[in-house]
Amino acid sequence: MNTKADISGASKADADWWRGAVIYQVYPRSFQDSNGDGIGDLLGIAQRMPHIASLGVDAVWISPFFTSPMRDFGYDVSDYCDVDPMFGTLADFDTLIAQAHRLGVKVLIDLVLSHTSMDHPWFKESRSSKDNPKANWYVWADAKPDGTPPNNWLSIFGGSAWQWDPTRCQYYLHNFLTEQPDLNFHEPEVQNALMDVATFWLDRGVDGFRLDTINFYVHDAQLRDNPPLPEAERNPITAPAVNPYTWQNHLYDKTQPENLAFLRKLRALMNKYNAAAVGEVGDDQRGLEILGEYTGGSDLIHMSYAFELLSDKMPTAPYIAEVFEKVEAVAANGWACWAFSNHDVPRHASRWKLTDAGERCFATLMQCLRGSTCLYQGEELGLPEAEVAFEDLQDPYGKRFWPAFKGRDGCRTPMVWEPSNQNGGFSSGRPWLPVSHDHLNRAVATQEQDPSAILHHYRRVIAFRHAHEALRKGAQSRVEADGSIIRFQRESAGETIFCAFNLSHEPAVTDMPPGKWQQIGIELGSAGPAPDGRLHLGPWQPALMMRAATQD
Structure with a gap:
């Protein structure tokens, strides 16, 4: 297996290393277990870093590994500056960084800044009274006179976005799980604390961030109701159609103009380290427009992705032309990061019912489009969506809407490295999610021995992109x-x-x-x-x- 010396050419002197970069996403729980507990970890990622480097990618994006009660599998952070014991230690992270950099791969970590876990010390203090030092660090509001929530905002995970707290006798905002209270970005001390978090990881050697739900940071300070969205205009991308979240025009619960000031502060910090960030824009109606607003200047976020190519809609030639016509209209000065699959959506091989030839065609197309690109672990193996039985389900989102929406576990099953046992070389113990039997014959070791395997096609097309400046930055x-x-x-x-x-x-x-x-x-x-x-x-x-x- 050939590893990559520095195929990206993205040296420390190249401030634009991120432009046109190919980024490989790792979901830590499911990549490689190094200690036999059935859960992937940081040393497992370090162990498999040669595989990532062999693809020719420029960077790896690692989904959250911070201390967490794991109600949303790490996207509910209880300590931003430490590693959850199930994933290892800070020393293990240092090992991972060193291994990645030795192989010429930059490291982006997933920062979840819009909300924390309710177990975070900040929230515990904030909820203790209405006059403590952190009382205003989260979004608190009084009930209406009839005791109902302050407005009609909905949670992406279902139901009201407000949860009553009997200690403060107020509601707190949660755009996701009730256990994930939203931070109040109108409070300067909150922004300063989050800047300190970013600095901590930049000082530790990370090359940048993937910014979760980047347009959810700031809410409307007046807490105005969202207007209804006519049924004909509903475009369920960020939430399944069975979730009434898609019935609102989300004008006030996210994507507020004050967000830009925070993004400029974060960009100024990253510039000092030659770091870069890719933001996740979650919006069904204005995703590309927001992408243009958030990446349309050298003082804003470097790149962002919307959900147009992560949706269930098959990307036909007319649809892709329509998407890029809109990009030209609303984001011509911005920079997109295209992805077909990630940890939140069914794998695109199944979502679009692709043949092997179709998968190869789309892999080549992605690397020829203007923008940076993200590959999700196992995408290079052509993995289909795994079937996960209800009794094996872990995702609270899937449990809430089953069976109309089966959640996200089908794209999160363990990576398959070799076919000799039922765990695919992922773990010597029982995996946290079962390994799909349909995946075993697509294992890395099997495809390495087959020159016609799709794994080698991904290597060739990434090398093709890097060989042509026109494809990377043109x-x-x-x-x-x-x-x-x-x-x-x-x-x-x-x-x-x-x-x-x-x-x-x-x-x-x-x-x-x-x-x-x-x-x-x-x-x-x-x-x-x-x-x-x-x-x-x-x-x-x-x-x-x-x-x-x-x-x-």
């Missing part, structure tokens, strides 16, 4: 749909690349752009011009062409 022409074919050009100094992809089970034909073109990407299945001068693409086939910038 401009992108208008993205056009010609039937089932999506087509566009990428351009940087000295090279112009024409990209076309047939997103269909049927053959398709499109015209070549003017000029003389040389076929490239043959190892990726790229087609060349036919004798009639047109491109004849087979099902799920790309065409990748280059011309010199000096040619007509």
Whole structure:
């Protein structure tokens, strides 16, 4: 297995290392267990870092490993500056950082700043009275005269976003679980404390952050009701359609203008360390617009992703053209980070019912689009969504809406490293979620021995991206749909690349752009011009062409 010396070229002197970077997401509970307790840990990630490096990625994003009661599996933090014992120690994290950097991989950690666990000492103090030093650190509000919540805001996890607290005789805000109270970003001391958290990890050597729910930080100080959203305008992306959260136009519970001031403070801090961040924008109606607002300047967040390509909607050629037309309209000066799968959505191989050829085509397409990209662990193996029986379910979200929505456990089952036992080489103990039998024949060790396996396709396409500056950081022409074919050009100094992809089970034909073109990407299945001068693409086939910038 070949490891990566520094394929990204992202040295400390390269302040733009993040632009066009390929980022690999690790869900720590499910990556590699090093001590046999059935739960993945930091030393397990360090142990498997050569695999991550062998893909040619620039950075690894590690989902939360902080001290937590694990009601939402680490996204409910009770100590921002320590490692939960189930994942190891701070010394183990230092080992992970050293191993990643030795292999040329940067490390981004998942910061959950919008809320904490109710077990956090800050919340325990805040709820103790209305006049303690941290009384205003969370979002507290009086009940209406009839005892009902202050407004109509809803939780993404179902029900009201307000929970009554009998100690203060007030409601507190929680956009997610009731055990995840929201911090009050209108309180300067809260912002200062969170900046200290970021500084702690930057001083420890991290190269940046993935910022969870970045548009949820600030709420409307007046606590105004959200208006209803007409049924015809509902676009369930951030929550399943069975959740009435999608019935509101979320004008006031998130995405407030005051958020930008905090993001500028955070960017100024990161600049001192040459660090970068990718933000998660959660919004069904304005996701791309918010992406443009939050990444549209050198003083804001470096990159962000919305949910347009993480949704259930199959990304046909017309749909992708529509998405990029909107990007050009509302986020032309911003920088997107594209993902097809992550720890919150069903794996895209199953979500879009893709064949192996379809998976390869989309993998190539992602690495040719303008923006940075995120790959989710196991995506490089072509893993489908795992079936998890109700009795094995761990996700509180799935338990709440079962069976209409089965939760997120199906994409969180353990990584499969080798096929010789039922645990796939993940653990010597009983895994916290069962390993999918459908995954075992796709294990890393099996695919390493098969030159035709999709794992090698991912390595080739990532190397292809890094070999062409136009694909990493170059401009992108208008993205056009010609039937089932999506087509566009990428351009940087000295090279112009024409990209076309047939997103269909049927053959398709499109015209070549003017000029003389040389076929490239043959190892990726790229087609060349036919004798009639047109491109004849087979099902799920790309065409990748280059011309010199000096040619007509």
